[in-house]
Amino acid sequence: MNSKLKMAIVGAGIWGENHAKIYQAHPFCEVVAVCDEKREKAQALAAKMKIPQWYDSYQEMFKGSGCDAVAIVTPDFAHAAAAIKAAEYGKHVLVEKPLATTREDVFAMTEAFEKNKVRAMVDLHNRWSPAFNVAHQSVERGELGVPCSGYMRLNDIKWVATDMLPWAAKSSILWFLGSHSLDTLRWFFDDEVKRVYSVSREGILKGCGVDTVDAYLTTLEFKKGGIAQMENGWITPNANPCVNDMKFSILGDKGMISLDMSNHNMIQKYTDEKVAIPDIVVQHSIFDYPKGFAFESIRSFVDCLLSGEPFHVSITDAANTSLAILAIMESAKTRLPVEVRY
Ligand SMILES: NC(=O)c1ccc[n+]([C@@H]2O[C@H](COP(=O)([O-])OP(=O)(O)OC[C@H]3O[C@@H](n4cnc5c(N)ncnc54)[C@H](O)[C@@H]3O)[C@@H](O)[C@H]2O)c1
The missing domain is CATH 3.40.50.720 (NAD(P)-binding Rossmann-like Domain)
Structure with missing residues (x-):
């Protein structure tokens, strides 16, 4: 071009x-x-x-x-x-x-x-996260064997729902962050979710005037037999040192990898008001240049359009992620396991 x-x-x-x-x-x-x-x-x-x-x-x-x-x-x-x-x-x-x-x-x-x-x-950007990407490379090389079970927590502090997003009540933590969790787990298992069972609780955000679910706990069964648990909540205390609380582990028949994405411990900031762990992984800037994996995914869209190479997240990935989340919402409502309809 x-x-x-x-x-x-x-x-x-x-x-x-x-x-x-x-x-x-x-x-x-x-x-x-x-x-x-x-x-x-x-x-x-x-x-x-x-x-x-x-x-x-x-x-x-x-x-x-x-x-x-x-x-x-x-x-x-x-x-x-x-x-x-x-x-x-x-x-x-x-x-x-x-x-x-x-x-x-x-x-x-x-x-x-x-x-x-x-x-x-x-823009399912977790695939560009250095920690997730390196972990995924290990799975691809077969170092963990066949993925058997996984766990992913991806929660936000309450402020995101109460103050940051004017439309939180018209969305859900499952759409806002659960879409990342689901896509990440699908990517690691290299598989589609077959059946889900989810429970949810509400009340804290409603009490703050935001009519949305507080948190979901979901069990996923993949088609090839893998199982995973996914936790998505919008009620982590605002004093949490990061906006996100993100943990992940994947266990195969030969090994396991665990990530703690909210406590990198490379930098801590203390003021009279708060202890903070400044973000130097997700989105920041160096001499005004946007850095971090939440920005790399967007840049990658441009790069792949220019080069003609395939995107690292396909539309099927994104469509199946949304369809599985719809099944999770149905399960949380009915309190019954739900098969994902593709
Ligand atoms: N990838 C990430 O890390 C990340 C982070 C934050 C938000 N997001 C996503 O980005 C999207 C936007 O979030 P946000 O925080 O910027 O929200 P926002 O409310 O700050 O901005 C959305 C804007 O869209 C405008 N808008 C709504 N309907 C429109 C229409 N039909 N035509 C034109 N403009 C319209 C609104 O007026 C508003 O200015 C969401 O889907 C959110 O999940 C992604």
């Missing part, structure tokens, strides 16, 4: 700004337009990140901006309509996780990408 890849962004919120930073810092990419249904947010991000065009309608942006590809960075439940429209305009698409939160949207999106022959990826 002679010229730079021209990106457009739908959603000028917290994460949309990070997308803009990554594309603008990439030597072979530029952001040509940003859209937000709140026009003042689109306008403000355009001014801040030196983006030449802003819109309050994504359809107008797809029609008029001259973009090659689009990042969909709207709230969890609002990815489908914009992604499908982008595909209809022949734009390649990076969708923030999760792909979609309903079965209908999952299939409408995958069909639209296929029919319009556009390339699409979902």
